[in-house]
Amino acid sequence: MTEDSSQASANLPAGVKRRRWWQQWTVAALLAVLFGGGNLVALNAYYDEDFRANHLAQQQAVLQQLSIVRAQLESYLNGDLYQVKGLIGLPMANQEIDEQLFSRIASELAGDDLRIKSLQLAPDGIVTHVWPYEQNKGAIGHDLLADPQRRLAASRAIETRQLWVAGPVNLIQGGTAIIGRYPIFVDDPLRGGERFWGFATVLIDWNSVVLRAQQAAGDASAIEIAIRGKDGLGAQGEQLYGKSEVFADSPITMDVVLPGGVWQLAGVPARGWITAAGYKAGPRMFAFALAILLAGGLYALLRLPVRLRRMVEEATDSLRQSENRLVDAIEAIPDAFAIFDASDRLVLCNANFRRVYQRTEPAIQPGTTARRLIEYGIEHGQYGDGDGDQALSELLKTKLELHGKAESHYEEHLSDGRVLRVIQRRMRDGGLAGIRVDISDLKNKERELTDAKRQADASNEAKNTFLATVSHELRTPLNVVIGVLTALQSSDTLEALERERVTVANRSGKHLLALVNEILDLSRVESGKLELQRCAFDFAELIKPVLDFARTGCEQKGLTFVYDEGVGVPVHCRGDSVRVRQVLFNLLSNAIKFTPSGTVQLAVEARTQADGRLALWFCVDDTGPGVAENMKPLLYKAFAQGDASLVRQHGGAGLGLALSKRLALMMGGDIEAADSPLGGARFTLSLVLESGASERDLPASGSQRIATLSPRRVLTVDDSPTNQLVIDCLLDGTGYELHYVDGGEQAIERVQEQDFDLILMDISMPGMDGVEATRRIRQLLGEACPVVVAVTAHSMAGDRERYLATGMDGFITKPIDKQELIRTIEAAGR
Incomplete structure (x- = not known):
């Protein structure tokens, strides 16, 4: 067989050799396909890995820049935003904030930091104090809770009781800023807890924030950054900075943590992310063609691990550099x-x-x-x-x-x-x-402000104690003076000249009483203890004594008084008629006082608002000299007067307008001064009252007099014979059976010996005071105890409620009003 084969080979034509097995076309084709396919697979894998490595390098570069930007922004903003906490002690110390103290503290907090655009305080959400004033005075009066653009962030700050970030927003006074708003809660003695006072606010210039972000980002051509999270809402908030396409282009994101909110920071390469579809398309096609034509895939396969290792090393070095930059950025944080x-x-x-x-x-x-x-x-x-x-x-x-x-x-x-x-x-x-x-310095300032608040509270308490003492000491002799003069004024035994003199003296005593009441009312308003009544009243009953007062005053000075009632003035209203009348008395009194000749005019206008409430305007005009420009800033300051010389043409303590202004504000209105068309001054009182009170809601008319006095047995308990004389004078001729004792011990003995319909009980008496005497009488008599009415010169805020809570059935202040005293006695037997 071997021999035959050898022989056969030897017998082949010259130049023709036997092809080896890999030279067969089918096997060669198969090897070529396998080799070429292997090369193509290797090349494709190489480019995929190359794409991932470059994409990773892009991400690392963006991540590095964003980390630096975030660290800088958090350090930059947190330090400035917390400056606002230095202001919260001001309203805690005194809710009537001194403007100079506010400006000094605000300037100390801001220092030379030009990034802080403004520091502000907003009681009840309304901006009243700004620093610096000239650049930010346009924000004064801005109602944060009523502004739709400010309400959400303001409400979040109140709900969380923490500093909350808002903005950036376009400011009323101009410019754009990031707002740090801190809610302030103060003690509320009436509610026994805390109440929302308002906001302390810091405004940081938005342009400086953008500049810091750009500086931190470094080369502006490397990456595009954007920020969203308006009002601290993070990813749910509106975009604040950068192009909107950044958030739509699969960005690298991280959160910037702020007090009370979060911003989301995003970044992409400035030239966009590389994509797998178009990544190195030309070289890739060339390599594929070269691999197929030259069958050089083996070399490519051998070189592929080397190149991959080099790319990994480069990516590792880039990552290490990014980590070093991140560490340097962290070290730079203050x-x-x-x-x-x-x-x-x-x-x-x-x-x-x-x-x-x-x-x-x-x-x-x-x-x-x-x-x-x-x-x-x-x-x-x-x-x-x-x-x-x-x-x-x-x-x-x-x-x-x-x-x-x-x-x-x-x-x-x-x-x-x-x-x-x-x-x-x-x-x-x-x-x-x-x-x-x-924040040690801020805590020290907070403690200082707390100490200042305690000292202010102690001063207010001492002031209230002094006013209570002065009020009691003044009302006690005034009770005698006004009481005796009132009795003499109604006496039929006096001649006309004597009655006129008594009337003048009585008017002077009541003027002194009004001055005492104004001082006490002003003190109550400033301490927040004056409470307004919301009762139904007849508008005619309100305005009648005002018109009588104005006509009488004008007649005495030879002036003409004009009353103009506009269309729509209601018949019935609901509000504090006593305080409305008090303000009108004051405005008309000033107009009459400062008008030497001519006319005093009172005009009333009314308009129903959309919410159903009634807007009223009382306009007082005169033909006097008007208000000088240099005096207008002093109009509503307590004890401030247009003429402070020792000898003044016009009297007064300078309390009326100050008190009237505060009362008007408490009733939801205001008082404004302007030049009158009559040539003098015009004062306009604006009020918002509830309308539509029914007849049964109205109190008994002041003109309804007690027709017949019922027989009553009255016991007066007072250690002062003069006070007993006052009651005797006021009730002379009424038919009441009057009895007197000098103290609490005698009252206890007398009520056991004789029955009484009413006891008029003085409070401050030596030995046993009126409160203790009342307690013992009620303990002795039980259900048979007569009505006990406190008669006292104590008239500070809370005195009425305190004495009623101790067991008294009524409360009358000195000086005693005759009609009030009679109504109290008549009501005792009902």
Whole structure:
């Protein structure tokens, strides 16, 4: 067989050799396909890996830039936004804020920081104090809760009771700013808790924020950044900065944590992300063609691992550079900063973190757990000396709980007296990033403001005590003077000249009483203790005594009085008619006082509002000299007068307009001064009252007099014979059976001997006061106890309620009004 084969080969034509097995066309084709296919697969894998490596490099570059921008923005904004807490002590110290004190504190808080555009206070949400004034006075009067663009952020601040970030917003006074709004709550003695006072606000120039973001981003041509999260709403908020396409182009995102809110920061390469579809299309086609034509896939397969390793090394170097830049950025943060991993071990921190925790510094090493750092700090007195093992254990437990809360802000007190604001958030990998801001200076200022508030409260209490004493001492002799003069004035035994003199003296006494009442009312308004009544009243009953007063005053000076009642003035209203009448008396009294000749005019206009309430305007005009321009700023200041010389042409203590202005504001209105068309001054009182009161809601008319007096047995308990004389004079001729005793002990003995319909009980008496005497009488007589009415010169806010709560059935202040006294006695037997 072998021989035959050899022979056959030898017999083949010359030049023709036997083809080897791989030279068969089918096998060669198969090898070529396999080789070419292998090359194509290898090339495709190479370009895919190359695309991923370059895409990863893009992401790392964007991540590096965004990390720096976020760190800079958080440090930049947190430091400025917390300046607003320096203002919250002002309304706590005194709700009537002194403008100069506000400006001084605001300027000290802002210092030379040009980024702070303004510091403001807004009682009840209405901006009243701004700094600096000239650049921001356009914001005064702005109602934050009524403004749809401000209401959401303002409401969130009230709900969370924390500093809340709003904006950026276009300011009324011009410009654009980020707003940090801190809600202020003050003690409310009437409610027994706290009430919302208003806002302390800081405005940070938005252009400076944008500039800082651009500076932190570095080369503007490398990446495009954008920010969204208006009013601190994070990803749900409107876009604040950058192109809208950034958020639509699969950006790298991270959150910028602000007090009371979050911004979402996004970034993409400035030239856009590379895409797999069009990645190196030309070179790829050329390589494929070359592999197929030259069958050089082996070389490509051998070179592929080398190139891949080089790309991985380059990507690793780029990542290492990014980490170095991130570390440098963290070191540049002016506050203490630290990052813990998902297992709560320290990853890295800056030098400021080590300086803040000096006693814990030996334990601050990468890999140390947060628990160990806290334990080491407690052992070495970082947080103060604990009192016993149990106290140390509780301290450790508390600090671990605070540290474990991801999205939290809390204060940390160190043993050296410093106070840190800790702001931390959970990262996407489960780690925890936190910043510590030293707020020791702010806490010291807060304590100073609290001490100032306590001193102011003590001063107010001393003032109230003094006013109560002065009021009592003045009302006691005034009771005698006005009471006796009132009795003499109604006597039929006096001649006309004597009655006129008594009337003048009585009017002077009542003027002195009115002055005392104005002082007390002003004190009540300033302390927030004056309460308005909301009762139905007849408008005609309101205006009649006002018109009588004006006509009488004008007749005495030879003036003409004109009353003009416009269309739509209601028959019935609901409000505090006594205070409305008091303000009208004051405005007309001033007009008559300062008008030497001519006319005084009162005009009334009314209009029903959309909410059903009634808007009233009372306009008082005169032909006097008017109000000088330099006097207008002093019109509504207490004790301020147009002529303060020793000898003045016109009398007065300068309280009327100050009190009237405050009363008008309390009733939802205002008083404005202007030039009158008559040539003098015009004062306009605007009010908003409820309308539509029914007849049965109205009190009995003041013109209804008691036709017949019923027989009553009245016991007067008063240690002062002159006060007894006053009651005797006022009730002379009424038919009442009057009895008198000099103190509480005698009253107790008398009520056991004789029955009475009414007891007029003085409060301040030696030995046993009126409150104790009333308690013992009620204990002795039980259901048979007569009506007991307190008759006292104590008339400060709360006196009526206090004495009624002790068992009194009624309350009459001195000086005693005759008609009020008779009505009280008549009501005793009903």
